[in-house]
Amino acid sequence: MSAATAEVRATDTLRRGHPSSYGEAPFGFAMIGLSVLFVAVFTAIPILASLALSFFSWDVISEPQFVGLENYQRLFTDGPVLKSFGVTLGMSLAIVVLQLTIGLGLAVLVNQRKLVWVRTLFRTAFYLPLLASTAAVSIFMGYLFDYKFGVVNYYLGLLGLSNVPWLTSGFGAAATIVLIVVWQQTGFTFVLFVAALMSVPTDVLEAGQIDGAGPLRTLFRIKVPLISPTILFAAVVALINAMQLFDQPYIMTKGGPGSATTTVTISMYQKGFQNLQFGYGSAIAIVLLVAILIVTGLQFLAARKLVFYR
Amino acid sequence: MSTMHIARIGRIAGILVLIIAAMVALGPLLWTVTTSLRTPAEAFSNPPQWIPSHPDFSNYSAVFERIPIGRFFVNSVIVTGLIVVGQTITCTLSGYAFAMVSFPGRSVIFGIFLATMMVPLQTIIIPVFVIVRYLGLSDSPMSLVVSALGSAFGTFLMRQYFMQMPKELGEAARIDGAGHFHTFLLIYAKMAGPAIATLAILNFSGFWAEFYRPLIFLQTQDNFTLPLGLVGLQGNLGTGSISVVLAGVVLAILPSVVLFVVAQRYFISGITAGASR
Numbered sequence A: 001m002s003a004a005t006a007e008v009r010a011t012d013t014l015r016r017g018h019p020s021s022y023g024e025a026p027f028g029f030a031m032i033g034l035s036v037l038f039v040a041v042f043t044a045i046p047i048l049a050s051l052a053l054s055f056f057s058w059d060v061i062s063e064p065q066f067v068g069l070e071n072y073q074r075l076f077t078d079g080p081v082l083k084s085f086g087v088t089l090g091m092s093l094a095i096v097v098l099q100l101t102i103g104l105g106l107a108v109l110v111n112q113r114k115l116v117w118v119r120t121l122f123r124t125a126f127y128l129p130l131l132a133s134t135a136a137v138s139i140f141m142g143y144l145f146d147y148k149f150g151v152v153n154y155y156l157g158l159l160g161l162s163n164v165p166w167l168t169s170g171f172g173a174a175a176t177i178v179l180i181v182v183w184q185q186t187g188f189t190f191v192l193f194v195a196a197l198m199s200v201p202t203d204v205l206e207a208g209q210i211d212g213a214g215p216l217r218t219l220f221r222i223k224v225p226l227i228s229p230t231i232l233f234a235a236v237v238a239l240i241n242a243m244q245l246f247d248q249p250y251i252m253t254k255g256g257p258g259s260a261t262t263t264v265t266i267s268m269y270q271k272g273f274q275n276l277q278f279g280y281g282s283a284i285a286i287v288l289l290v291a292i293l294i295v296t297g298l299q300f301l302a303a304r305k306l307v308f309y310r
Numbered sequence B: 001m002s003t004m005h006i007a008r009i010g011r012i013a014g015i016l017v018l019i020i021a022a023m024v025a026l027g028p029l030l031w032t033v034t035t036s037l038r039t040p041a042e043a044f045s046n047p048p049q050w051i052p053s054h055p056d057f058s059n060y061s062a063v064f065e066r067i068p069i070g071r072f073f074v075n076s077v078i079v080t081g082l083i084v085v086g087q088t089i090t091c092t093l094s095g096y097a098f099a100m101v102s103f104p105g106r107s108v109i110f111g112i113f114l115a116t117m118m119v120p121l122q123t124i125i126i127p128v129f130v131i132v133r134y135l136g137l138s139d140s141p142m143s144l145v146v147s148a149l150g151s152a153f154g155t156f157l158m159r160q161y162f163m164q165m166p167k168e169l170g171e172a173a174r175i176d177g178a179g180h181f182h183t184f185l186l187i188y189a190k191m192a193g194p195a196i197a198t199l200a201i202l203n204f205s206g207f208w209a210e211f212y213r214p215l216i217f218l219q220t221q222d223n224f225t226l227p228l229g230l231v232g233l234q235g236n237l238g239t240g241s242i243s244v245v246l247a248g249v250v251l252a253i254l255p256s257v258v259l260f261v262v263a264q265r266y267f268i269s270g271i272t273a274g275a276s277r
Helices: A002-016 A025-053 A070-075 A079-112 A118-132 A134-142 A152-157 A168-197 A202-210 A213-228 A228-243 A245-254 A264-274 A280-308 B001-035 B058-066 B069-100 B106-117 B122-135 B141-146 B153-162 B169-177 B179-189 B191-206 B210-219 B226-237 B239-260 B265-273
Strands: none
Touching: A025 A280, A025 B069, A025 B106, A025 B122, A025 B153, A025 B179, A070 A280, A079 A118, A079 A168, A079 A213, A079 A228, A079 A264, A079 A280, A079 B058, A079 B153, A118 A168, A118 B239, A134 A152, A134 A168, A134 A245, A134 B001, A134 B226, A134 B239, A152 B141, A168 A202, A168 A228, A168 A245, A168 B001, A168 B265, A202 A213, A213 A228, A264 A280, A264 B122, A280 B106, A280 B122, B001 B239, B058 B069, B058 B239, B069 B106, B069 B141, B069 B153, B069 B179, B069 B191, B069 B226, B069 B239, B106 B153, B122 B210, B141 B191, B141 B210, B153 B191, B169 B179, B191 B239, B226 B239, B239 B265
8 A cells, every 4th residue: 555655646746746765665665574573673672672581580480680790790700601701712713714724725726627517516515514404413413423423534444543532521621513514514605606716807817927936826825815715704704604613513403412512502592491591591592693793893804904806 | 755756645635535525424324214214123223324225215104194294394494485485575565675676765775674684583573572462372383483474685685686786677667558566567577586595595594494493482292393393302212213214314414405305506695685785
């Protein structure tokens, strides 16, 4: 109905020759209506609600109680939760560094291939892991890295090495989950870098060659600076995703052994949904958001010096 | 050694690295497929069979008998399908309005949309869970659908696409007497096919694979989607039925692979779309 009225008004302004810029406003409001409703109810309001809830104590059943900053005070003296921030940060940094360097290396090597079908073949191979869900990956990787029966330890045994406690030791579990995330997600940075490298102008590369730049010099002095905005984007997205790591450690190790792979999102899940401490869970969620904003901000600060914009 | 030789060695090393990397990327997937074709008794016996000598498809029927995987599959299809269709509608409408229609408050509202894009799901999951409960949708697959019908990112994606389109087309149509909505539907939406396909593929791959929200929203096994159901299945069956579990895993991945084969370029544009921000 509002679309129809908008139509009438717009034709009116056309006829009168006074194109009012807001003549189509009712139409505009009608068009954004559904999105505004759903984004408001399920994203925007929940952000504010999370912040508000973090100042309350609430077990979902009884009335929420205002407790001021108590949840935050508790958080900053809660050893296991603080440790989960450390675990998350450490695993995230490892994931991002590996994902970027391996993704970039493979992209450079694939781009050097002249035959189109060879490039397509490798691109498909590196992309395929992304098609599996994190749940599916966690299930089959759990079998592959099994201590006694896993294929990985079987092949290491053939090389004369003893079984590695991939998922059954603290450091091993964290490192293995990092490797599994990198295995699945590197296709993402790879695809971004391949696209970026394709857009590096060939005359720049030729000029470099004429000046006698070898392949490594071309890579680090020409290609990497030219695609540095894409590298920054990949680093930001990869880090934001890694900071929210949940599925793989939850499915494969339940955050263990001990609390070696208990990430922030797992401690939030435990406090919020298993212990029904919605206020405390919200406080952890808010601190996680702030932590993500800080590390992203640091990335952009570092980028000021390192990223080259054409 | 001459530089020619070094260049040749470098090239061969490059190809070797690529081949090894491809084997690492594909190996676990190949193992999953071949092991799903071994009898449950020999599934965990090494060495693994990279090419099954006697493929045994009984695991695939077992997966349907032992657990309600048919049920999980239907739940996943309904949830993912409704979200894909719903977001296509809401995001196309609002993306067009933010790009092409002027109305008071447009930049402020769009700014709020952009700001919400940065907020991780975990930060808002508790309030969303509470809202879903108040709507009477707890433990229903519909809770997953309703809370995902709007998307700031989808709106942004569609807006960027409509921004590139010439405004003159619409003006000409309106002078010819077409209304605003007809101009949108018959001229602009028709041209937005590639962007709609990209958004639909992004949403399909994201929500088909989703684990976190189903884990929190759903309690009854009958309501589970595939990823959640498979993880439960793995926990319940124990190591005696690995090949059955893996058959379920293969069935869960298959639709994504089929779609990837058909619409590969939209998967790639989905990834690069974000980078053009």
